[in-house]
Amino acid sequence: MKNLKFLLAICLLPFMSLAQDTVYVSQNKTTTIQFPSEIVTPISENAVDVQVKHGNLLLLKASDKQFQFASLTVNTKKGDVYKVPIAFSYGRAGRVNKIDTSNVKELVKIPKVNPLRTTSEQMVNTHKFKKIASDKDGKMAVELGEVTIVSDQLFFRLKIKNKSNINFDIDFIRFYVRDLKTAKRTVTQEQEITPKYSHGTENQSVGGNTTHQYVFALDKFPMAKDKALYVEVYEKNGGRNLYLKVKQSEIEDAKLMN
Template identity: 30%
Template sequence: MKQVSVVMVTWVLFLIAHLGANAQSSEGRNVKWKVIDPLEIAVSYNKTSNLIFPFPIISVDRGSAAILAQKAKGAENILQVKAGRMNFTETNLSVITADAQLYSFLVDYSDEPSVLNVSFYKDTLRTASPVTLPKGQVNMQEYSNIADSVKKASSFLNYRTNEQKVRLSLRSIYVSENAMWFNFRIRNRSLIDYTPDYIRAFVRDKKKVKRTAIQEKEITPVFNIPYSSIKGRGDQHIVIAYPSFTIPKDQELVFQIGEKNGGRSLTLVLNHKAILQAKLLND
């Protein structure tokens, strides 16, 4: 009996060890994943469907040449889709946008699609984890969140200029994500709406040397909040991000805002000291 008991105990210990080893092995192979359900859409041979995304499109992949897809002219966030031939077999469409998100579709054919235009809001059809963007590619969702934070952050600057009852003022400069975030306020004190046409930023020499043209170095923004028309007696904040920079003492930073179909152009000039007043966001 003692021998039997010893054998039984030995067998139980072996079984426990074996099961424990298998459990550890299973845990080692455990992979977390999530199914992304595609959205079903129908397209026609004679009509164009429009998919409107909250951020610019950076990649489109068609499961079949039976569907045609292109970005709309003049709009980076609108994808136009239609059938390349009638009655094709169901296929798929994948779209990646600048906020590092994947949108997945199942595409079928219909002579008369019930829906032609679909507009997506933020946080719609998101992947379980963000798409990894190429090196140097800006994540527009993250930058949009930073811009919102800059708008809400404290204002500590008051550089300003006026033109025909329209005032442009620089309220703050914050540093975040290797970029400098300029928070402007445009106040329209007239009764006529003010619509910005363009915003330029460039660095130039303070003094012009005789017989020498003034050299201007354009600065390209990495992000800006879309701006719209400013109603009479209204105001608007515009946040623009540029790669972090400084300027020499003998140069100045110039911002120019032109009015669409109007003559109220605004020019704001800053020296090197103004740029050095930048603060860390959420400091």
């Protein structure tokens, strides 16, 4: 049966899958994707609510909880299949995105090596962990290893330690830039930084008396001396939340990949 399905897919060529740039969603803003032809079936993960409007418009909102990454598959009447990566962002949600039909990839092809994945795996498997920041809540702790830079990508390595007997289920891990010091009764602005790649996030639970590592690749970003990068690790249905603060000097000391 699997062979039959594969043969049918080959016979339908030139059936194309069109890869797209990341689209950002949030819970309180509606993001729109405009397709060049009428939508037949949108297929999304549970993290995203979708609604078709006027035939070729797709309205998106995040569901009732935050997430890091998801994907969306859309079939159109022209026979095209669109693969759209979805990410959560407070600041970049609510936009109208037009599908780029020039970025076309064949459906059947040899997968390429992802350099971000290769670098992340190398960091976890072969590089010594050198702690530069940490936070603790009871028997839960998070540590940040020294920042690594490869080309224009900054790699942040997190180690989450659970010394309790209760599993630590991760709700979300968030990166954002804000003022290093804030005066009381002052409104602060946060610049959310969305990771370009994450490694290890398929494991959303750190079991009792275990340790798990995560690597996040971020595009390099400007940051003044009076600001810092903050990392939040929130527990799902719990209160053992962890926070890290990374100063400009610690990011400027990023090490080259050996």
